[in-house]
Amino acid sequence: MSLTFESKFGHALRLLVGAVGGYLFVNGLMAILGTGLPLLGIARSEAVLIAILIGFVTLIFVITWVVATKRFLLLSSLLFSSAALMITIAPRLAGG
Helix, strand or coil, X not given: CCCCHHHHHXXXXXXXXXXXXXXXXXXXXXXXXXXXXXXXXXXXXHHHHHHHHHHHHHHHHHHHHHHHCCCHHHHHHHHHHHHHHXXXXXHHHCCC
């Protein structure tokens, strides 16, 4: 069974959205965690390290989820909108 152009394009689009959307989502998540955890009493350096570790695991999960989902448009719009929201809110947590 050979792959058609649409299915090859669909797989490539899912991987691209998973990589770019996942990167933006994880960037926002790490920004929220990196600025939010020091407010809970954790040292800033430890908070950044925890945020990076959680972000790495989350990126792998998000890419896998985007590639495997049946509701691609819903998930990709949710991914990009939540990433934009987190990236917008994170500087406000830091007081900037």
